[in-house]
Amino acid sequence: MNRQPLRRILRHAPTYLLWVGLTLATLFPIYWLFVISARTRVEIFAGPKLLQTSIFWENYTRPMDAVFMRHLTNSIIVASCNAILVAILAILATYALSRYDLVGKDNIFFWTITNRMAPPAAFLLPLFLLFTSVFKVGDWSLYDTRIGLILLYCLFNLPFAIWLMKGIMDDIPVELDEACFVDGGTTFTVLTRIIVPLMAPGIAVTAILGWVFAWNEYLFASVLTAFQAGTVTKAMQQFITVTGTNWGQLAAVAVVALLPAAVFVAAVQRYIVTGLTFGAVKQ
Amino acid sequence: MRSKRTGWFLLSPTLIILGVMGLLPFFYVLYVGFFNWVMFATDQARFVFAGINNYRQLVFDTEFLGALARTIHFSLLTVSIELVLGFLLANTLVKDFPLKGFFRTVHSLPLMVAPIAVGVIWRLLLIPGLGLLPHYFQNWFGIDLNIGKYADQAFFATVVMDIWHWTPFVTLVMLAGLSSMPREPVEQAMVDGASRWQIIRHLTIPMMMPLILTVIFIRLMDALRIVDEVLMLTGGGPGVATRFAGVHLSIAVFAKTDYGYGSAMSMLMLYFTIVLCWALYTVLTQLRRQQQR
Numbered sequence: 001m002n003r004q005p006l007r008r009i010l011r012h013a014p015t016y017l018l019w020v021g022l023t024l025a026t027l028f029p030i031y032w033l034f035v036i037s038a039r040t041r042v043e044i045f046a047g048p049k050l051l052q053t054s055i056f057w058e059n060y061t062r063p064m065d066a067v068f069m070r071h072l073t074n075s076i077i078v079a080s081c082n083a084i085l086v087a088i089l090a091i092l093a094t095y096a097l098s099r100y101d102l103v104g105k106d107n108i109f110f111w112t113i114t115n116r117m118a119p120p121a122a123f124l125l126p127l128f129l130l131f132t133s134v135f136k137v138g139d140w141s142l143y144d145t146r147i148g149l150i151l152l153y154c155l156f157n158l159p160f161a162i163w164l165m166k167g168i169m170d171d172i173p174v175e176l177d178e179a180c181f182v183d184g185g186t187t188f189t190v191l192t193r194i195i196v197p198l199m200a201p202g203i204a205v206t207a208i209l210g211w212v213f214a215w216n217e218y219l220f221a222s223v224l225t226a227f228q229a230g231t232v233t234k235a236m237q238q239f240i241t242v243t244g245t246n247w248g249q250l251a252a253v254a255v256v257a258l259l260p261a262a263v264f265v266a267a268v269q270r271y272i273v274t275g276l277t278f279g280a281v282k283q
Numbered sequence: 284m285r286s287k288r289t290g291w292f293l294l295s296p297t298l299i300i301l302g303v304m305g306l307l308p309f310f311y312v313l314y315v316g317f318f319n320w321v322m323f324a325t326d327q328a329r330f331v332f333a334g335i336n337n338y339r340q341l342v343f344d345t346e347f348l349g350a351l352a353r354t355i356h357f358s359l360l361t362v363s364i365e366l367v368l369g370f371l372l373a374n375t376l377v378k379d380f381p382l383k384g385f386f387r388t389v390h391s392l393p394l395m396v397a398p399i400a401v402g403v404i405w406r407l408l409l410i411p412g413l414g415l416l417p418h419y420f421q422n423w424f425g426i427d428l429n430i431g432k433y434a435d436q437a438f439f440a441t442v443v444m445d446i447w448h449w450t451p452f453v454t455l456v457m458l459a460g461l462s463s464m465p466r467e468p469v470e471q472a473m474v475d476g477a478s479r480w481q482i483i484r485h486l487t488i489p490m491m492m493p494l495i496l497t498v499i500f501i502r503l504m505d506a507l508r509i510v511d512e513v514l515m516l517t518g519g520g521p522g523v524a525t526r527f528a529g530v531h532l533s534i535a536v537f538a539k540t541d542y543g544y545g546s547a548m549s550m551l552m553l554y555f556t557i558v559l560c561w562a563l564y565t566v567l568t569q570l571r572r573q574q575q576r
Contacts, residue, residue, distance in 0.1 A: 012380045019375070019386040026389055029404045029447065030396075032415060036407050048418040093297040100290025110564060112297070115305035117556040119508050121533040122549035125315075125542065126308035155304045158297060160501075167497075187289055216397035218511050233397050251407060254400045261395040266388050273387070276459035280494035280571075 030258070037251035044247055059252040067227075068235055068253075074225075075215055075232040076260070078146050082153045083211035087203055089154070090161035095195060097162070098169040099177065109166065112159040124223050127152065131224055144226045152220055157210040164209075167279020168202040169195070205275030208268055215261050232257040316546035323540075337547035347548060349523060350531035351555070357438070357527060358506035361445040362499060368446070369453025370495075374483070376454070377461050387458075391451040398448070402515020405444045409516070430517060434524035437517050441525050444512060449505075453498055460494040461487070493574065496567045500560060507556050528552050 009016075036044060038055040093112075097105050128143075135142035142148035172195065180190045196203065218233040225234060236257065239250035265272070319333040341347055376387060396404070411417045411429050420428040430437040464487070472482050488495070510529035513519065519526035519534060526534070532552065536545040 015375050015380055019390075022372070023386060023389045026392060026447070029408055030392065032408055033404050036413075044413060048413065048415045050415065089297050089300070092293040096290040096293035100287060100293075102287060102290050102294070108294070108298075110561070112301060113504070113560070114553070114557050115301050117504050117508065117553060117560065118305070118309065119510075119529050119532050119549045119552050121510065121529065121536045122312050122542075122545050123308045124536075126311035127304070129311075130303075130307065151300060152304055154300045158301060162297070163497075163501075187293075212395055216395075216400075218397060218399040233399055236397075236399060236403070247407065247413065250403060254403050257400055258396055261397075262392055265391065265395050269384065269388050269391070272391070272455055273459055273462065276456045277463050278456070278494060278497045280497050281460045281463050281490060 033251050033254055033258075036247055037255050039248055041246075041248060056248065059248040060256070063235075063239075063249050063253055064256075067230075070228075071230045071232050071235045072256070074146055074149075074229055075257075078149045078153070078229075078231060079211045079214040081146075081150045082157060082214040083207045085150060086154055086157045086161050086210045087207045089158060090165050090206060091191065091195065091199070091203065093158075093162050094165040094169045095191060097166060099174065109162070112162050114159075116156045116159045120219050124219070127220070128223060143224060144228045146229045148224060149221060149229060149231070152224065153214045153217060156217075157213055160213070161206040161210060164206050164276070164278055165199065165202055168199055168275075168277065169279070171279045172198050201271055201275035202277075202279075203275070204268065204271035208265065208272060212261055212265065215257075312546045313550060315543055316550050318543045320541075320543040322542070333543065337544050338551070340544070341547055341551055346523070347528075347531060350526050350528045351552070353438075353523075353526065354507055354509075354528040357442065357445075357509070358503055361442055361449070361506055362502045364442075364446055365450045365453045365502060366495070366499065368450050369498075370457050372450070372454045373457035373461055374487075376458050391455060393448050394451040394455075396448070398511035399515055401444060401448050402512035405440065405447075405512075406516050409440055431521055434521055437521055437524045441509075441513055441516060444516060445506065445509070448512070449502060453502065456494065456498050457491070460491050464490055493567060493571050496563060496570065500563050500567065503563070504556060504560055507559075508552075 035052045037059055038052050039059075040056045043056070096102065097109055102108070131143040131148055132141055135148075142151075176194050176198075177190050180194055185193070216233065217231070218236075221231040221234045222237060225231065232253070236250065236253050239246045239253065316337055317333060317335070319331045319336070321329055372390070376383060393401070406414075408414045408416050409428070409430050411431070417428040420426040427433075428436060430440045468486055468490075469482055472486060477485075508529050509527055510533055513525055513527060513530050514533065517525045519530040528548075529552075532545055532548050535541050535548060
């Protein structure tokens, strides 16, 4: 009776060995981040000790003021809105690129991804000018607004989404669209009744990864926002000062920035696995 | 039913957003690349037309070329390791075993960490006196691990960091591909007595080729423009050991405020990346066409 499960475990032993080792290697750096975030300045510089029994809460409570809470809210709003916007726009764009005979659509398709290739440092100045002086109505400008970041993050998320969805879209037989059109459907009904349900896993992955990329973006947010629309990653930079880095608080903020993303992604794990095919594997 | 006007209408929001956020800045950077821009000069000398001088200078700029070569070295190294590792790991995840979901979730955790936080995490691990790794390397192996001192170690640290960060992405994509692959050919081959390696070599890899190329494309594109985590971990040092093109550019633009030269630099980098990715893309489309036949 008892030998059956034992044999099953033994059969999987090499896999387990591999994955336990890998899990330790993956978690160790994150564990160390937690440890540092729980230490006082003195403890941190007393030398590296593997274990930590006490928690120095001040690392967490000190940086978590009203400003930081606003940054956290901003990050959540910007990442979520951007992910939804990107998913919707990418569905429309990939449908157009996949089904319509548009002039130069192959080139447009490739051009979208080149937007993701641009080295961001040099593009910050034109973007800064664009945000502060071009999109400016009276006192209001796109600079330091959430909507600015939401639109800007399309720059790297939208191409990725289009590339992810295009292959999946191409795999959906055109006959399904045609049948819907014959039944008196419009483009809108085709999209909502046929395309979206069939592509659901792909759309989910697009939105999830888009959310993560937007949540994690640093350079644009650090330059194009200030007091109002700053994000969590921007909040991290204030702990690195000329008088030295406050490692404990920096680690604590990094933990706080990491947790929502980790929880969110753990909750939606299975969609990631089914949707990430890029339509590249032919059934 | 399928009027072209509807097609353009559906595409227009994407084109407008990418046009405003991507194309306009692109032309601005292209324009500024032909000028000498000195931030702290007198009005006449601040913004002077320089023709292609910036580019001429770039081609002979050993610092920039070195950074470019270093980036290519780094990208090829990390992407190939991540690819092999991710492919193998995905293969172990195809069959079911207890706790699989847990392992997969933990494995994909680094993917969710912001690049700048990745830099913080690895810095905390690697700084001598504060980090654990130098301590243990000294005690167990007698190796003096100091990424602020030894160039090779710093470069290697960025490679390890990138592998830690991005292998999960490759694993997840490969796993998605493997799970959606048709079962029959593999089962048929198993009936015919093919070994596991033969199946992978002659069935899995050819069928996965388009996906593998797509992953290489995306990973290569992102690896070539790595900045945040390296700036955080090493700041490009020691010396120029980890000064990748993106880092070099950031230093030129932010620290030296050499904006005209930086613009030319980023144009050249962009051009280089596009050419490389275009070549990959051409191979990819041809492969797909062959498979559809």
